[in-house]
Amino acid sequence: MRRKEISASSTSKSPSQSEHSALNSKSVLTILLLAALIALPYLSSEYVVQVIVLPVLILGLAGLGLNILTGYTGQISLGSGGFMAVGAYATYALAVHGGITFFPLAILFAGLITGFTGWLFGLPSIRIKGFYVMVTSLAAQFFFEWLFLKFPWFYNYGDVPTISLPPMSLFGFEIDSSYIVKYYFTLAVVVFLTWIASNLINSHIGRNWMAIRDMDTAAGVIGIDSKKYKSLAFSVSAFFLGTAGALWGLIFLGTTSVGSFQIDRSFQILFIIIIGGMSSIRGNYIGAAFIFLLPLVIDYFAKTFIGETVSPGLLSNFQKFLFGVMIIIFLIKEPEGLDRLVRQFILKLKVGRA
Amino acid sequence: MTLFIETLLGGLLAGTMYSLVAIGFVLIFKASGVFNYSQGSLLLFSALTLVTFIEMGLSFWSAVLITLVVIVLLSILIERIVLRPLASRNVMTLFMATLGLSYVIEGAAQGLMGAEVRLLDIGIDDNAMFVGEILISQFDLVVACLAMILVVILAIMFSKTRIGISLRAVADDAAAAQSIGININRIWQIVWAVAAVVGLISGMVWGARQGVAFSLSLVVLKALPVLIIGGFTSITGAIVGGILIGASEALAETYLGPMVGGGITPWFAYVVALAFLFIRPVGLFGEYKVERV
Amino acid sequence: MRKNPIGKDNILEVCDVTLAFGGTVAIDTFSFSVERGSICSLIGPNGAGKSSILNVVNGVYVPNAGSIKFNNQQYRRMQPLKVASMGIGRTFQHNALFGKMTVLDNVMTGLSRKALSTVPEIIFKLPRARNEASSFLRKARETISFLELNEFEAVAVENLPYGVQKRVGLARALVSEPNLLLLDEPMAGMNKEEKREMSDYITDINRKLSTTIVLIEHDISVVMELSDHVVVLDYGRKISDGDPNIVKDDPEVISAYLGVGL
Numbered sequence: 001m002r003r004k005e006i007s008a009s010s011t012s013k014s015p016s017q018s019e020h021s022a023l024n025s026k027s028v029l030t031i032l033l034l035a036a037l038i039a040l041p042y043l044s045s046e047y048v049v050q051v052i053v054l055p056v057l058i059l060g061l062a063g064l065g066l067n068i069l070t071g072y073t074g075q076i077s078l079g080s081g082g083f084m085a086v087g088a089y090a091t092y093a094l095a096v097h098g099g100i101t102f103f104p105l106a107i108l109f110a111g112l113i114t115g116f117t118g119w120l121f122g123l124p125s126i127r128i129k130g131f132y133v134m135v136t137s138l139a140a141q142f143f144f145e146w147l148f149l150k151f152p153w154f155y156n157y158g159d160v161p162t163i164s165l166p167p168m169s170l171f172g173f174e175i176d177s178s179y180i181v182k183y184y185f186t187l188a189v190v191v192f193l194t195w196i197a198s199n200l201i202n203s204h205i206g207r208n209w210m211a212i213r214d215m216d217t218a219a220g221v222i223g224i225d226s227k228k229y230k231s232l233a234f235s236v237s238a239f240f241l242g243t244a245g246a247l248w249g250l251i252f253l254g255t256t257s258v259g260s261f262q263i264d265r266s267f268q269i270l271f272i273i274i275i276g277g278m279s280s281i282r283g284n285y286i287g288a289a290f291i292f293l294l295p296l297v298i299d300y301f302a303k304t305f306i307g308e309t310v311s312p313g314l315l316s317n318f319q320k321f322l323f324g325v326m327i328i329i330f331l332i333k334e335p336e337g338l339d340r341l342v343r344q345f346i347l348k349l350k351v352g353r354a
Numbered sequence: 355m356t357l358f359i360e361t362l363l364g365g366l367l368a369g370t371m372y373s374l375v376a377i378g379f380v381l382i383f384k385a386s387g388v389f390n391y392s393q394g395s396l397l398l399f400s401a402l403t404l405v406t407f408i409e410m411g412l413s414f415w416s417a418v419l420i421t422l423v424v425i426v427l428l429s430i431l432i433e434r435i436v437l438r439p440l441a442s443r444n445v446m447t448l449f450m451a452t453l454g455l456s457y458v459i460e461g462a463a464q465g466l467m468g469a470e471v472r473l474l475d476i477g478i479d480d481n482a483m484f485v486g487e488i489l490i491s492q493f494d495l496v497v498a499c500l501a502m503i504l505v506v507i508l509a510i511m512f513s514k515t516r517i518g519i520s521l522r523a524v525a526d527d528a529a530a531a532q533s534i535g536i537n538i539n540r541i542w543q544i545v546w547a548v549a550a551v552v553g554l555i556s557g558m559v560w561g562a563r564q565g566v567a568f569s570l571s572l573v574v575l576k577a578l579p580v581l582i583i584g585g586f587t588s589i590t591g592a593i594v595g596g597i598l599i600g601a602s603e604a605l606a607e608t609y610l611g612p613m614v615g616g617g618i619t620p621w622f623a624y625v626v627a628l629a630f631l632f633i634r635p636v637g638l639f640g641e642y643k644v645e646r647v
Numbered sequence: 648m649r650k651n652p653i654g655k656d657n658i659l660e661v662c663d664v665t666l667a668f669g670g671t672v673a674i675d676t677f678s679f680s681v682e683r684g685s686i687c688s689l690i691g692p693n694g695a696g697k698s699s700i701l702n703v704v705n706g707v708y709v710p711n712a713g714s715i716k717f718n719n720q721q722y723r724r725m726q727p728l729k730v731a732s733m734g735i736g737r738t739f740q741h742n743a744l745f746g747k748m749t750v751l752d753n754v755m756t757g758l759s760r761k762a763l764s765t766v767p768e769i770i771f772k773l774p775r776a777r778n779e780a781s782s783f784l785r786k787a788r789e790t791i792s793f794l795e796l797n798e799f800e801a802v803a804v805e806n807l808p809y810g811v812q813k814r815v816g817l818a819r820a821l822v823s824e825p826n827l828l829l830l831d832e833p834m835a836g837m838n839k840e841e842k843r844e845m846s847d848y849i850t851d852i853n854r855k856l857s858t859t860i861v862l863i864e865h866d867i868s869v870v871m872e873l874s875d876h877v878v879v880l881d882y883g884r885k886i887s888d889g890d891p892n893i894v895k896d897d898p899e900v901i902s903a904y905l906g907v908g909l
Contacts, residue, residue: 223760
């Protein structure tokens, strides 16, 4: 009988264990990171905050939402863009038609509405397995792309089907008043929701999700109700995506339309979690940074070393090609994504110190 | 009444174009349980390659021949570089790899061969024919016949040839097939090559119909409802599903369209597919798999 | 066929169960009883239908005829989701573990059905959720210690040797303190020493935790040593039922096994 080698690298992060080391190196790093993020506007320029860190935070949150459904519960979804759109348009509608101009409340309700639509579109795929889930998520994606163009009510009967951040308040501040207000609000939402996601994932709910992912017939036999937990995953995932969508469309972009939330957005979020690491929390933000910043880096190198002669079409096709290659490489070589590389790096630091 | 029959017939025939695309997916799903997302980009790639060779001055059939060689080589390459390293992983991982593959192929195809819409003439004119009082498109009719011939060829291949039987063995239980000496890698190469050829034929047909451009790769999104309705594992199902979708789309656009202001076509197929998911999730010709613990 | 005399406390009674798949009859009018606190073995040639019986008791398969009596309650069919909370635990021939999760997490999933904390309590880390989580952790660790799996606690199950995986499956079934434990070939693929260990664990579970055990096993010497009661199947039908020493000399049993050492 073959004996497999059990090496240190095969130990996984155990959700149950991380609850119990209160102040370890992981917490220290997290605190440092948080401190850096809080101090960021005073340490760097508006450009870095608005154009680099803000979108990465929001895309990371979206990745976290998709990860709950796809990485932890194993249900592949291509509808992320659609649910992000729901969040953005719901927030807008609540403000403009519903009179809820207190931003935190509007975004909370928008998230709940998106959670509900996530649950709804998840219903057909609860009882079946495999690629059928993908179909319902695609149906949701196309449906919402159509919905928010078709009915002028969603864009307040404007001439063009776009929505913009309306005047909304945030504890006495006008939300649009400065990029610093927007940044801190986004940071607060992202940190808070990440904490909530972490609590969920490190509980019996997270374990049930992973059980369903790994073998849902066995899960049933030990008393885990797959249907109930799949439904929960659909709803929570959509809630996160909706919130991220509202932040993306109204806070980051300011003005948006269905065009920001089409199927290529769904692919982008899926690529974020593949490259960042499925079933990891930190991986989403690493993946978001990678996916969002890489095109900027490629652009920069192309302009600097090849000059202005590179056509945007060629550049975007090259990016596409590169992303595809990276996805394949990561799936083959590093299925746990960049998160695992980061983990090993941190491990090396600890060993080095010891 | 004439309008109804015309719409119905037109839809049925147009649906065979969906069936052609769906067959490519069925082939690979049958052999490996994987939904090959990159089939759409293979379609685009083969059509683009064909058009490029024609523009370079080659005759139509020479261009077809060379394109055939190119895509068969491409599929062998794909099997070697992408599929083999992932052979032991689960089908979701493989699916995501095909997603990545679609980006690679699209990026490379358009980067190398350009992204503008190109016209493709495959020698079939879109004339109107009349059967009695009913108007039929000649193009659709020829495509439908083509699809039928393809299905017959594939059916013979699966049931009579040794390769076909090996394929069914691999589809059923890959490990068992390997243990009786079937070379799985060779089978996969063959299946992917055949799927690529089907992709070329579909690409030619669709390219002739709507021009060769990026939108071709999006046909994969139309193939999904066909597969849900017909079943992921059945070629007959692909035909039936395709024509059903074609017919219902055409009828819906004509009769329901005016009520909701048009624009039904993009998503109607998905509504039908969703309904099927509730009634018969494995599709009309699909198989229920009993999961053993 | 032995009938249980009146007065015996049977935790499980399989009554005239028939199970057919399409045209094939897997189990044919099969009945047997298991006395509370005993160890009962199901033996028979491959394909005799032994796993199918466990699947019927578990609710994974629905019998075409017959019923199951558990704790003196009659059931036409068992509901898979309820079976666990009724106190029936199960291990599987091919382990059916959650591959990417650690040993600890796999064992803790066995406790999931007992979780009472609600979503709000969990997401805000309220006291009841925290307390429940630590009590689950404690119970899981107890079971892990009982089966001496401590050193593997943080390892992903798919990286473990087959024999260890089997113990993890056992731990997962055991952690929720079932009254009846169904073990499907718990010693498959093990060498002599591992079988010895597993036998000891099973005996411990039966004696120390008072768990009734039904097990499917091929190794006859193990069966003889462990069981209080043996039931023999062939082609879905019962061909012998009773004390191990009597069963092993039953001519029908011997002919079914055709000389495979008894």
